[in-house]
Amino acid sequence: MFEEVAKTAEGDLVINVGPQHPATHGVLHLLITLNGETIKKVEPHLGYIHRSIEKMCESLTYRQFIYVTSRMDYLSAHINNHACALCVEKGMQIEVPDRAKVIRVLMDELTRIASHELWWGAMAMDLGAFTPFFHAFRERETINDIMEETCGARLTMNYMVPGGVMQDLHPDFQRRVKEFLVLYKRKIHEYDEMVTGNIIFQNRMKGVGYISPEDVISYGVTGPAARGSGVSSDIRKLYPYEIYDKLQFDEVLETAGDSFARYLVRLREMDQSIRIVEQLIDNIPEGDFQAKTKAVLKLPKGEFYTRVETARGELGVYIVSEGGTTPYRIKFRSPGFSNLSALDHMVRGGKLGDLVASMGTLDLVIPDIDR
Amino acid sequence: MFITDYIKDVFGAMKSLGTGLKRTLYYFTHHKEIITQQYPDNRATLVLPDRFKGEVVMPHDEKNEHRCTGCTACELACPNGTIKVVTKFDITPEGKKKKAIDKLVYHLELCTMCNLCIVACPSDAIKMAQTFEHSVFDRSQLTKVLNKPGSKIMEGVE
Amino acid sequence: MYERIITVLPVKKIKEKKQNITVWSFADISKTIDQWLNDWVGATWATVFEMVIAGVCVIGLFALLGLVLVIMERKVAAWIQIRLGPNRVGPKGMLQSLADTVKLLVKEGMTPDGADKFLFNLAPFIAMIVAMLLMAPIAFAKDFQMWDLNVGVLYISAVSSISVISILMAGWASNNKYSLLGAMRSGAQIVSYELSAGLSVLAIVVLTGSLSLTDIIQSQQNGWWIFKGHIPVIIAFITFIIAVTAETNRAPFDLAEAESELTAGFHTEYSGMKFALFFLAEYVNVFIVCAIGATLFLGGWMPFHIGSWEGFNHVMDYIPSSIWFFGKTFFLIFLIMWFRWTFPRLRIDQLLNLEWKYLLPISMINLLLVTVMAIMGWHF
Ligand code: SF4
Ligand code: SF4
Numbered sequence: 050m051f052e053e054v055a056k057t058a059e060g061d062l063v064i065n066v067g068p069q070h071p072a073t074h075g076v077l078h079l080l081i082t083l084n085g086e087t088i089k090k091v092e093p094h095l096g097y098i099h100r101s102i103e104k105m106c107e108s109l110t111y112r113q114f115i116y117v118t119s120r121m122d123y124l125s126a127h128i129n130n131h132a133c134a135l136c137v138e139k140g141m142q143i144e145v146p147d148r149a150k151v152i153r154v155l156m157d158e159l160t161r162i163a164s165h166e167l168w169w170g171a172m173a174m175d176l177g178a179f180t181p182f183f184h185a186f187r188e189r190e191t192i193n194d195i196m197e198e199t200c201g202a203r204l205t206m207n208y209m210v211p212g213g214v215m216q217d218l219h220p221d222f223q224r225r226v227k228e229f230l231v232l233y234k235r236k237i238h239e240y241d242e243m244v245t246g247n248i249i250f251q252n253r254m255k256g257v258g259y260i261s262p263e264d265v266i267s268y269g270v271t272g273p274a275a276r277g278s279g280v281s282s283d284i285r286k287l288y289p290y291e292i293y294d295k296l297q298f299d300e301v302l303e304t305a306g307d308s309f310a311r312y313l314v315r316l317r318e319m320d321q322s323i324r325i326v327e328q329l330i331d332n333i334p335e336g337d338f339q340a341k342t343k344a345v346l347k348l349p350k351g352e353f354y355t356r357v358e359t360a361r362g363e364l365g366v367y368i369v370s371e372g373g374t375t376p377y378r379i380k381f382r383s384p385g386f387s388n389l390s391a392l393d394h395m396v397r398g399g400k401l402g403d404l405v406a407s408m409g410t411l412d413l414v415i416p417d418i419d420r
Numbered sequence: 421m422f423i424t425d426y427i428k429d430v431f432g433a434m435k436s437l438g439t440g441l442k443r444t445l446y447y448f449t450h451h452k453e454i455i456t457q458q459y460p461d462n463r464a465t466l467v468l469p470d471r472f473k474g475e476v477v478m479p480h481d482e483k484n485e486h487r488c489t490g491c492t493a494c495e496l497a498c499p500n501g502t503i504k505v506v507t508k509f510d511i512t513p514e515g516k517k518k519k520a521i522d523k524l525v526y527h528l529e530l531c532t533m534c535n536l537c538i539v540a541c542p543s544d545a546i547k548m549a550q551t552f553e554h555s556v557f558d559r560s561q562l563t564k565v566l567n568k569p570g571s572k573i574m575e576g577v578e
Numbered sequence: 579m580y581e582r583i584i585t586v587l588p589v590k591k592i593k594e595k596k597q598n599i600t601v602w603s604f605a606d607i608s609k610t611i612d613q614w615l616n617d618w619v620g621a622t623w624a625t626v627f628e629m630v631i632a633g634v635c636v637i638g639l640f641a642l643l644g645l646v647l648v649i650m651e652r653k654v655a656a657w658i659q660i661r662l663g664p665n666r667v668g669p670k671g672m673l674q675s676l677a678d679t680v681k682l683l684v685k686e687g688m689t690p691d692g693a694d695k696f697l698f699n700l701a702p703f704i705a706m707i708v709a710m711l712l713m714a715p716i717a718f719a720k721d722f723q724m725w726d727l728n729v730g731v732l733y734i735s736a737v738s739s740i741s742v743i744s745i746l747m748a749g750w751a752s753n754n755k756y757s758l759l760g761a762m763r764s765g766a767q768i769v770s771y772e773l774s775a776g777l778s779v780l781a782i783v784v785l786t787g788s789l790s791l792t793d794i795i796q797s798q799q800n801g802w803w804i805f806k807g808h809i810p811v812i813i814a815f816i817t818f819i820i821a822v823t824a825e826t827n828r829a830p831f832d833l834a835e836a837e838s839e840l841t842a843g844f845h846t847e848y849s850g851m852k853f854a855l856f857f858l859a860e861y862v863n864v865f866i867v868c869a870i871g872a873t874l875f876l877g878g879w880m881p882f883h884i885g886s887w888e889g890f891n892h893v894m895d896y897i898p899s900s901i902w903f904f905g906k907t908f909f910l911i912f913l914i915m916w917f918r919w920t921f922p923r924l925r926i927d928q929l930l931n932l933e934w935k936y937l938l939p940i941s942m943i944n945l946l947l948v949t950v951m952a953i954m955g956w957h958f
Contacts, residue, residue, distance in 0.1 A: 064755045072838040086759070086926055113499035116534040175838045177829055177923025180444060183659035187455050201473040201548065207534045215535060216471065242443045243920070248433040249830055250922045401759070402925035405838050430936065437921065444658045444920040456662040 061089060068097045072175055072405045075415030077389075079404075086400045091393040099419040106379040111137045111211060111346040114376070119205035121383060122417035124164040127156045127196075128359040130209035135290060136355040136366040137211040140348035148336040149213030150291045155329050156196075156208065157357075158322040159226070162233075163192040164360035165319045168412045172312065173244050175409040176253050181244050188236060191229045198225065211346060213339030226330050233323060245316065254309035258395040258407030261306060268394065269387035272362025273318060274411050277311030279304040284358035298325050308403075311410035347374055361385055361412050385417040468550040473533040476503070476526055477549040478566040485574040486567055488545035490521035497540035502530040510572075520573055528554060529562040608722060632724055636713050640706075640862055647861040648675040650908075651915055658919045679854065687850035690753060697751035702848065702855035704744035709862040711737045715791050716869050719879050719900035723792065730791035731783055734870060735776050738825065741863065742768040745827075745834060745844050748856070752847040760843025763926055764834030768825055770933040775821035777941040781807075781814035781948040782874045795878035802877035810947040815875045817941045822867035823914055824929070826860065830921035831929060838923075868910035872903065876910075879903040 062085075067078040076097035082090040102121060106114040115133045119126035131153055138145060145153075170185030193203040199219040200206035208215050244250050260270070265278045275282040283300040285293040301317040303310035348370035356365045362384025369378040388411045395407045447453055459466075468474070480486050490507040508522035524546075538546055546566065556562060611631070615624035649664065649672060656663025664671035689698055715730035717723040727733050742765055749761020783789055785807060786797045797803075803811050824831035835843030845856045872878060879899035883891045924932065 062755055062759075064759075070841060083759075086763075109499050112497070113536060116499060116532060116536070173922060177832065177836060177838065178921060179655070180447075180659050180919050183661060184447075187660065190455070197472060198469040199471065201469070201471040201535060202533060205532070207536075210539075215539060219469070219471065239443055242439045244440075244922070246436045247440050247922065248436040249924055249928075251436075252928050253922060253925055400925055400927060401839050402833075402836070402923075430940075440920045441916060444916065447660055448654065448657045448916070451657065453660050454657070454662055455660050458662070 060084070066404070072408065073415070074171060074413065077413065077415045077418070079392075081401075081404070083401065086402075088396050088399050088401060088404060091396055091404065093389055093392065095419055097419065098416050100416075102420045103379050103381060107376055110374045111348060111376070114379070115209065115211075116205070116207040118381070119207055120416060121381065121420050122359055122361060122364070122385070122414050123204055124167060124414055125160050125359040125361065126205050127160040127208060128357055129364060130207060131157055132355055132357040132359075132364050132366045134209040134211050135357065136353050136368050137346065137348065139355055140351070140353045140368065140370060141211065141342070141346060143212045143340050143342060145213055145291075145340055146337040147292075147334045149338050149340070151329055151333050152214050152218060152338060153209060154291050154293065154296075155226075155326060155333075156200075156206075156214075158325045159192050159195065161322045161360045162319050162326075163189045163196075164412075165315050165322075166192075168315060168360075168409075169240060169244070172409040173250070175405040176250060178244065178247075178250070181240070184236075184239065184243070188229075188233060191225075191232060195222065195225045195229065198222070210339065212342040213337065215339075217338045218333070223330055223333070226326065230323065230327065230330075237319075240316065245312075251309065253402065253406050254307065254312055254410075255305075256307050256309075257399060257403045258308045258311075258410065259306050260391055260395050264391065264394060265306075268391040270362070270391050271387065272358070272360075272384050273301075273314040274311050274362065274388050274391075276301060276314045277303050277308075277410070278306035282363065284356050284363055288356060290355070290357060296325050296328055298322075308406050308410045315410075315412070345374055347372060348376070356382075359384060361414065361417065362388060381420060383417045383420060385411075385413050385415075389413055389418055468552070470550065471548070472550045472552075473535055473548045474551040475528055475533075475549050475554065476531065476537060476546050476566065478524060478546050480568050480571055481574065484568060484571045486545055486571050487543045487574050488521050488524060488541075488567065489543055489573060490519055491542060493540045493542055494537035494546060497536045499534065499536065500530045500532060502527050502532075503537055521567055524566040526564045526566050527562065528564060529559065636710055636724075639713070640710065640858065643862055643865050644858040645675045645679070647865060647911065648678070648857075650911070651861075651918075654912065654915045655919050658916070682854040683851055685850035687852050688847075690847045692753040693847065694751040694753070697747050698847075699852065701744045701748035701751060702852045702859070704747065705741060705859035706855050708737060708741045708744065709859045709866065712863075712866045716866065717791055717795060717873065717878055718903055719898070722900070726792050727790065729789045731779055731789045731794070731874075735772070735779065738863075738867075739768070739772055741825075741859075744859075748848070749844040752844070754847050756840045756842070756846045757844050760834045760836070760840045760846070763836075764827055764844065766926070767827070767831065767833060767929060770930055771821045771824040771831075771937075774817050774933060774937040774941045775825055777938070777945050778814040778818040778821065779870075779874060781811060781941075781945055784945070784949050784952050785811070787952075791873055791878070794874060795880060798877035798880050801883065802875065802880065804875045807948070808951070810944050810951060811875065813940065813944045814948065815871075817937050817944070818871055818875070819910070819913065820932075820937060822871065823917060824933075826863045826867055826914075828860075828864065828914055829918040830923050832918075832923060833926055833929060836923055864911060864914060865907065868914065869903070869907045871910050872906035876906045877902075878906075 062083040064081050064083060065078065066081055067073040068076040073079065078094040078097060080092040080094060081088060100120070102117050105117055109117065115130050118129040118133050121129055137143075166185045166189040170182035173181035196206055197203050199216070199222050200208040201216075260268075260278055262278045262280050265275045265280045270280075271282050279302055281287070281300060281302060284290070285298075286300045298321045301314045301321060303314050348368065350370055350372040353368045353370070354365060356363055358364075363382065364384060365382030367380040367382070368376045371377040392408060392411065396404050399407070478486050478488060490505055492505045492507075495503045495505050504525040505521060506523040506525065507519055509517045510520045512518050533548070535548065538548060554562070612624065612628065615627050618624075619627065652674070653663045664674035667673045667677045689695055712734060714725040715723065715727045715733055745764045745768075746761045749757040749759075749764075752758070782794060782803055785803060786794045788794060788797075798806070800806075804815055807814075827834045833843075835845065837843075840846070845853055848856060879902045881891075881894040881897060881899070881902050883894060
């Protein structure tokens with residue numbers, strides 16, 4: 050299971066990929082030992098964008114700390130906020146109105162689509178095709194516009210608050226989302242034409258970065274990266290929160306375990322998210338968008354844990370409360386960190402070109418890893 | 421057979437490449453699909469959604485009156501210490517002392533546009549403005565006083 | 579052969595039909611200049627002057643090509659990527675590459691610590707010189723050719739393989755691991771792809787029976803080889819396009835500078851004008867290989883003729899030969915740019931697989947077919 054740590058021998062080439070490198074999409078530093086073009090070892094060095102978010106949260110109240118979590122995995126900011134709001138609600142035993150639940154799920158799924166769109170573009174760009182990146186942004190911008198209209202911001206929305214959502218949906222929301230659905234249906238086949246079906250792309254992805262289901266479990270890989278190896282790990286199915294148990298959608302599973310399988314999982318997951326949005330968009334119940342809560346939130350003494358499925362995997366929020374207005378300790382179990390830990394295992398013995406193909410399918414967001 | 425597989429391989433590959441080429445040629449020849457927005461040129465027609473969180477402002481009416489009572493709820497709600505409420509005591513016509521704001525200092529450079537102060541304000545005295553071009557040459561210009569000079573509190577706001 | 583090194587001279591005897599066409603042409607201009615110089619300063623000095631003029635023309639063409647191709651590439655990329663592309667400097671952004679050149683000129687050209695200074699600074703010039711040498715045998719228009727070499731095709735394939743030296747030199751001298759990896763990749767790549775490029779060029783040589791570019795163009799008077807040569811020539815054309823894309827290090831074969839893996843590959847450490855020279859050499863190389871492709875397969879400056887449609891052929895003849903040549907070349911350049919902005923990059927082992935398992939066997943069998951075709955006279 051755990052291989053011997055490869056020794057750097059004479060004649061090995063040690064190169065630094067990052068902290069500033071086009072393929073790491075952020076300030077990740079990989080120390081790579083190469084033998085010619087073959088990778089012997091990959092050693093991730095972290096901490097270049099550590100902002101001590103967990104520590105910061107300890108000095109913020111339960112209303113305030115949610116906004117900071119948008120800055121962890123900024124591509125699924127809504128889902129991060131959602132997880133924190135859920136945890137506070139669990140501690141306070143706040144009953145969230147139905148309308149708020151539906152709005153939250155809608156926003157989560159839109160975020161997931163937007164995140165996967167960006168990943169798809171970046172994935173293709175990692176492999177040297179630049180055009181898909183711009184095409185992916187076309188659809189993603191539409192979602193961002195919808196977010197901007199309802200939440201007031203494009204990336205760090207801070208829309209989820211304990212007890213519901215901050216503002217009601219914008220009157221245009223439903224129309225805009227339906228427009229997006231039409232656009233998505235019209236354009237999604239191009240993704241296959243330009244990238245998925247391309248013979249070069251398939252050759253670059255198939256059989257690359259293989260990880261077995263056992264290793265997935267032992268490394269704690271979650272999300273689409275785990276489902277590419279056939280490990281069922283969708284929190285929305287396994288431990289349904291909000292209204293996911295009432296929705297019809299499939300957990301996408303592939304068994305090949307290589308980069309291409311992970312790629313397909315993400316691509317199909319977008320379709321499943323579209324399915325969820327389609328189910329909900331015409332059935333948003335009337336009612337309050339926020340439960341009545343006390344002005345000052347105080348969690349009872351104890352420990353609280355919630356988990357949600359972000360676009361990258363399982364995000365856990367663990368709060369220890371001493372009964373005050375601020376948490377005593379907060380710990381985030383971020384998906385990117387565990388996923389990154391499996392990178393070495395995946396690419397060892399591959400070519401340098403395989404590194405970007407495997408790293409791309411892990412969909413790393415560096416602020417999520419470092420926090 | 422080996423040879424037929426080989427030929428099939430070659431043609432399959434060519435076909436997949438051709439599909440991609442067809443798609444990009446479509447975009448090359450269809451300029452109406454271009455989505456670029458010419459940003460600084462389209463300032464006049466640029467519409468930002470009315471909920472866009474650009475910067476915190478305090479609306480004043482035409483009599484130079486605002487709605488802020490100086491309750492400091494916004495200061496408490498802000499996670500970043502962006503807002504400082506400086507209060508003073510006004511003398512009302514009846515001769516009583518009344519708490520009012522002297523200055524509401526707002527540090528734009530610390531603000532994360534999280535909207536919490538707006539939600540917290542009990543008298544709707546502040547709101548988000550739809551501006552986004554915040555760059556200035558001097559950092560001190562980012563510290564703003566939200567209430568206009570000489571303004572006073574609106575009648576009937578408690 | 580030596581006496582033929584005479585610049586800008588209409589060397590070939592004009593032996594074809596339709597001398598009655600009097601469209602403004604480069605050949606006439608060069609002839610006039612040649613006569614005028616000969617009358618004025620005598621034959622020896624005329625040759626010297628002509629050489630100088632030719633040199634200046636080549637450098638001018640270089641600069642012009644760099645500007646045009648960069649703006650073309652950026653526009654093609656932008657439109658494929660649903661963007662507008664450069665549109666600020668000059669009318670419709672057409673002067674953008676000029677502004678970039680000025681920027682690159684005034685930038686500092688750094689030599690990194692620990693680099694082999696001499697080789698580091700020499701490498702970009704070698705890249706340029708190779709590109710310039712390759713200009714010599716290309717026929718830009720009817721009777722307009724710097725050096726009508728009787729082994730033109732051989733010359734081109736020989737000189738073009740020098741370009742790998744500049745890349746290896748740059749990669750080695752930079753004292754940078756990325757550069758070294760990039761250089762090694764491109765070494766393997768260019769050496770392999772030379773084979774299939776050479777074999778596909780041979781197909782045309784076999785059909786024509788001559789290595790001279792002028793003869794090859796003349797042989798296409800009654801139809802371009804791509805139309806005359808049936809399927810084998812089309813296969814040769816496709817292999818040629820793939821091989822030269824790889825030889826010029828363009829995507830999807832840009833492993834030498836694969837920026838998601840090696841940041842910028844062999845020119846990571848270059849800046850300012852030295853970088854610009856590499857950049858320019860890349861574009862000029864693209865132009866040259868496309869010019870060769872156009873000459874061999876699409877008839878060079880020969881106009882497009884359809885069998886017995888006299889009227890149509892006549893109209894085609896009225897289009898100047900230089901426009902035919904540049905039209906075809908730029909069509910091929912567009913093709914290569916189109917590839918670049920559509921395809922992902924190959925991996926190094928796949929790249930070599932493609933060459934040794936697919937392109938090489940195919941082009942060898944193809945060459946056999948072409949030879950049989952040429953012997954039996956099955957082409958038109
Ligand atoms: S928007 Fe947020 S950070 Fe800015 S002043 Fe209001 S509460 Fe503070
Ligand atoms: S802006 Fe609102 S919350 Fe802040 S001091 Fe004034 S009234 Fe109170």
